[in-house]
Amino acid sequence: MLVLLAALTGCAVQTPRLLGAPPADLPPRVELVATPFFPQEDYQCGPAALATALSAIGIPTRPESLVDRVFLPGRQGSLQIEMLAGARGRGAVATRIPGTLEALMRETHEGNAVVVLQNLGLSWAPSWHYAVVIGYDLDAAHFVLRSGPMKRQELALSTFEHTWDRGGRWAFVVTPPGALPATVSETEATQALVAFEHNAPPNAAARAYQGALARWPDNLTFAMGLGNTLYAQGDKSGAAGVFRDAAQRHDDAAAYNNLAMVLLELGRRDDARRAAERAVSLGGPFQAQAADTLRRVNE
Structure with a gap:
């Protein structure tokens, strides 16, 4: 899938601003030299990039083990949704990040390799x-970058910005x-963790939500x-404590209903x-469910 970069038109927007006023809290250079490298084979840059990101966080993965999950032969490539799902399928949280060059810099400064989608051709x-x-x-x-057959590609900021912009400035990070x-924004984190929970063991999903609540303690979905x-x-005792805190913090019917159900199972009928x-x-929408719970409590 790697090709020679086509002639670029237009002008980079973020690059001049970034070079003219670099973030004062970031060092001038960062490189995650220990990041694994898997050379791309044929059109399979998706599996290679995802294997790189997963292996970098301690989930050893070979590209060939991801081909059936993320590579679509008919398209000779991978769709974004398959890339995110492929990461979740290996036990990682896959989260989209803002489409800015500064976000890429901040993530690598924090030790996170970032998977990006580029368009190395033309818009048409x-x-x-x-x-x-x-x-x-x-x-x-x-x-x-780790890119295609190149273990260490140095790509000019402006050139990268052009190719990334034509790819919709799409990027994500995998984390344990x-x-x-x-x-990451709270909205993107919420979407990522809800999707992760659908396929993750409960203990892994609980760790994910605990980490998110440490950053956003007022998020009802996380609670x-x-x-x-x-x-x-x-x-059940731990669940009751979490539901009680959520119910009192948000005065939320669903949280009170879940609290009531767990307390009933714990034998605390009056509570x-x-x-x-x-x-x-x-x-609200949970009134009928809550009424049913109340009937069970009063039986």
Whole structure:
């Protein structure tokens, strides 16, 4: 999938600003030299890039083990959704990050390799390519990538910006459960963790939600996810504590309802009744479910 870069038109927008006023809290150069390298074979840059990112966080992965998950022979490549799902299938959290050059720099500074999608062709004749950003050098004005057959590609910031912009400035970071990219937004983190929970063992999903709550303690989705995953592990007391905190913090009917159900199973019927009554009084889309819970408590 790697081709010679086509003649570039237009002008880089982010590069001049970045070079003119570099972030004061970032060093002038970073390179994650220990990042593994898997040369691309044929059109399979997706499996190679994903294997690089997964292996970099301690999940040893060979590209050939990912081909069936992320490579679409009919398209001679990998779609973004398959790349994210492929990472989750190996036990990692896959999270999109902002489409800025500074975000790429900050992630590598934090030790995170970043998978990016480039268009090495033209807008009307695309040549899609996945690579992994492993560093940058502001003095030399280039990014450092694991890309195709090149273990260490130095690509000018402006050239990278053009190819990445034509790829929609799409990028993601893989992390172990409990960690998240430095630059991720709360919205993207929520989407990533909900998707991760669908396929992850409850203990891994619980670690992921705990890590997210440490950054965003007021996120109701994270709290409910943590409570549900603790319950799935059999930790009913832990789940009750999480649901109670979420219910009181957000005055949320779903949290009160879940709290009531867990308290009932723990034999705390009076506490369960109070929680269920509060859930019913709040109304909303969970009122019928809460009313059913209250009936069970009163049986």
